[in-house]
Amino acid sequence: MTRTATIIGGGVIGGGWAARFLLNGWNVQVFDPDPQAERKINAVLSNARLALPALSDVPMPVEGKLSFHDTIFDAVQGSEYVQESVSERIELKKKVYAQLQQANPGVLIGSSTSGFKASDLQEGSPAPENIIVAHPFNPVYLLPLSEVSGSPRNTTETVERTAQIMRDIGMYPLVIRKEIDAFIGNRFLEAVWREALWMLKDGIATTSEIDEAIRMGFGLRWGQMGLFETYRVAGGEAGMRHFMAQFGPALKWPWTKLMDVPEFNDELVDLVANQSDAQSGAYGIRELERIRDQNLVGFLRALKERNWGAGKVLRDHDAARAAVFHAQTDTAPKAEPLTMAHMQVLPGWIDYNGHMTESRYYFANSETVDAFLRLIGAGMDYVAGGHSYYSAETHIRHLGEAKLGDRLVGTIQIISADEKRFRSFVRIMKGDEVVATVEQLCLHVDMAAGKTVAASPEVWANLKAIAEGHAGLALPEGAGRAVGQKK
Template structure:
């Protein structure tokens, strides 16, 4: 039975939470009195379905079930985790918590608040031990950071439970050790935001020029190295001490207006909004979200390749899911063996947006490798100096696969002896064929470079499959040659 999470508030952040839990295999109940909530969450979920799977290198779990509750009582029933994302009004939050805890007093209850401290949220709570801040960053379904902020009233064991749940759905829970207004990240962003408002108000820069300064320069450094490591590198071989000695004196210079706030009036709002409209008003918000998501996927996958920063979180999450996968065992032999579950990743796509030719063969190699592992001819066997080498392949392209598509790979053994292995593989999407690959493999002594008989223990595992598959119908496309007309 799937675990259940409840999302209270179906806006941008609530929708992102719903998508993150759903795509991680949780059932999700949403409560939001806004009649537009199902449409809004549906649009966020569509973006998430196109984006989050592109970060994974292991199969995503089956998607959970999404429901919309008519009241809070139904929404929180049987929930293991509840996330509140309502408007930033403390009296509203207190009313919501009172009703939640009247029906689910012991459920973990996180708040997406960007400003309130947990002690403020807990003021009227009947069970403050389970109520804490879990502040994410948009888009919640892609960015891993969530600031977890407890107060002295929290049960730290329950906070650890919450952090483990957040890790399970691929997030990075940053435990904020001391409650403070606006937590860590938003306090930092607030300082940058204030300075940006002054630069626009004083006519020094436009909104577009400020954004260009960030995305063409220090934003790229921050995205993969943060602030302090960036400045450590700036200190050269002498490191952070040299940097502090060199640039410390400038802290006393009147460079910023950090402690001063421009008057927030209609003139400032119109100035900022007008420049922002001129900068990117030609795109819809949904178009901008999709551009943002694809850019983030590219950045995050580069970091993942280097096991660095947010990419390390993705790698750890893949490893966790792989470890939780059922142990491989010999499937029933009365049908082709379903051995591989794959996902079409960004690097698999060509300029047409389809899976490129080389990846069809890669998909078949995943099936072959799974089969060889099943019969005992995996990596340990190769390390001992013996292996199967592909001698011939024939591939038929039967369908298109796009980014994020889930593929399965099955194999039927057409024949085998001590030195040869004849396989027929099917790559499918939702039960429809994407490709078939027929292969002949030779068993090789990798030390001496020639064919040799397969090890008896491998042949013992292989032979029952050969015998069983001999009774299966022969695939109609076996033995084809290039250019041969398709059978009808």
Template sequence: MTCPIDQAAVIGGGVIGGGWVARFLLSGVNVALHDPNSDARRTVEAMLDNARRAHQRLVDTPPVTEGVLTFHDSVEEAVAGASYIQENVPERLEIKHDVIAKIEAGAAADALIGSSTSGFKPSELQAKMQHPERLVVAHPFNPVYLVPLVEVVGSDVNTAATTERVSQILAGLSMHPLVVRREIEAHIADRLLEAVWREGLWLIHDDIATTQEIDDAIRYGFGLRWAQMGLFETYRIAGGEAGMKHFIEQFGPALAWPWTKLMDVPEMTDELAQKIADQSDAQSGQYSIRELERIRDDNLVGILQALKSRRWGAGETLARWEEEHCPSQGNPSDDIDPAQPLALYQTRVKDDWIDYNGHMTEHRYLQVFGDSTDAFLAYIGMDKAYLESGHSVYTVESHLRHTAEVGVGAVIFVTTRVLGCDAKRVRILHEMTDEDGQVLATAEHMLLHVNTNTSRACPFLPQLAERLAALAPGQSNLEAPAYAGAGIRMIGWANKEVV
């Protein structure tokens, strides 16, 4: 689904507003931004740089033509001509009422308004509006340009058609609109987050855990499960074959135990605030905010890409969006005979390695042969210390042959032989076979040893040179296959003969 609008306005360019700007622009929607902060242009453009970087790594389709960003001195000027307006001003009701009044004064009669409020109900925001039916809550999650969830909340004055139209716009931005059935303070997600936050405050207050220990409990444990399955489906599985009913029967009585302090919250004293701040500084103070954003973005990209391959959770949203925009779309043995092809790598063909023909797709052959080359280099002594010394090999020539089809689940083996080497180069040949020994593909590579600090060729260091010399007697006695060193046969256009 492409976004059904081409012009949006964003009011407020902070962390959330800047994220909205990036989400719109990277989906091809023009954005008019108003923020009275004199530093807004710099901070938004810095965030947009990070968003572009993350988006390039996230999406596999050809890039959408980015929308145009313009900056405006007033709310009224920014919203003029916009089909959809996203308000992101501070969480103070009087400020929001003032800004929403300005939006109404300058916006087209049919423009829709979304508020990023994390706590206010839509009816509270609509209280002083001339046309309250045009505003809903559209509450996103940071970073807005990567996290797909957005809570859409209407009041009694909003029609189903309005919330549906807003949902269509947001879905066109590769987001997952979650329409909240009835308005409530803090909506759904933040009420859940608030429960964890309050427990965290007590654990710190009572010296049970530090900020890092609490974050570790989440990111190494249930956070990974929640990222792809949520709360109740996770617990359903915890109930075993008997499912959720068994889980509730088994663990339900624990709800009456005095574990939680959710009904009582510690006073946020200066001492507790300082304690949390000090612990957070110790945990993450070595990184700048921009560095933390990039670390976070890289992790989220990895999770979303992994989930996309399974069409699960947030990954299904990404997979569907990509399809709509591009529809065409081992371990070495300890007993290795140096006088035989070296059995250094094996793997299994994964389901996401399969193309539209039902066979392993081309770039996965390159991946397997690349991993096989890495296994060979490790075998001859190119370890982490060798690389850190500023020496490595570059592949300067490759020749791949595909000789048989490979299907999902197939176990594939790669043997490697050394066809020749000198002081700076090594020529290797990989053969990929199945469990029956049938040759599936071959790859021949010329590797050049380099000083990575100067990117210039240089002799192998003794560690590798000695290992290659030890392999030479056995490997040189192996007869090279007839295809080794051969080029690709060309078909002449005139007579269609092989030339």
């Protein structure tokens, strides 16, 4: 059953939430009185469609349905969750909550607020326990952090339900232990922002130079280890205690103007804006967003490969979605080809023409055959015992085209089998169309001895049952063909 979320406010943050929910398979209902809201959200969604799937190694869910509504009442009908992202005016937010709770009593409301505490937002509400903070970071569709902050009026169940919804859309819910203005991330950023403004005002550095200090130095470390773990490493073998002993006295030095704020006036605004225009004005905002997204995808994929930091969130989300697709594969012999893999052509799978690259057809075959090997008991546990099936011969035919976003299914038919080998015929399907076939001969090998041997009795029994179920099937069209042979 498709789940439904409501987005109130369609700006940069609201659009990012809409994209995050939609691309994770939720229907999204939007309310924003801005006549440009639909255009703006679709622009954000366009960027998100290029970026978020590039982080995935399993098929994305079928994209949800996006709809725009003229009233809050219509937008919240049938929703299990609302993400409010209106302007940072508390009376406006409270007015929105009143309308939401009147139209859909009991609906869970998360606020994207950057600074208001949940207890502030709940004042005057007939159901304060259903209003909570879920504060994201831009771009919402890529960055996984959501700061979940409740008040004593929120039950443990409400907090956990909010956190689980965040996990369901691939985010990392950081539940704040105690209510605090601006939460954790923004409190930290506020300190950095104040220091940056003072350095600008005092003529110490330009906007460009301050940004270079971050992106060429500590920013790269923070993205993978944060603050405390970075400093722990800086302490050397003695760790954090040595770091504190070495640098602790510096806390008494007058390095910072943290408790002081430069006067916010036109002169300061002009100074910041003019330097920022000179720094980045050659690029349009949408172009900068795409550049940012592509860089973030690269960083996040590097972390994902190492199962570290935000990359672990991506891996866990992939694993949860992969389980859904594994449940749709065949698990027992039958007298027809077995469905073994569900795949999607992801951004990293395509070439300069926008088509799936040749190597990915072999990958699709491997995904199908590997799932089949797991089915017959010859998965990684079996390999760890010293035995495996090795590919001895492979013949691939390209019969159609697969493009970005296409959903593919891998089926396998066993043409012949004995204790030492099997011959398989894999079809890579796009709907009812066969886009490729891969015929393969696999030999069962004792890896230590380096020679072909009989499979274990259990594996052979499983393979034999499937081979017997396929024995009555017609030989697949194209099976046994040589390269260049006439049809």
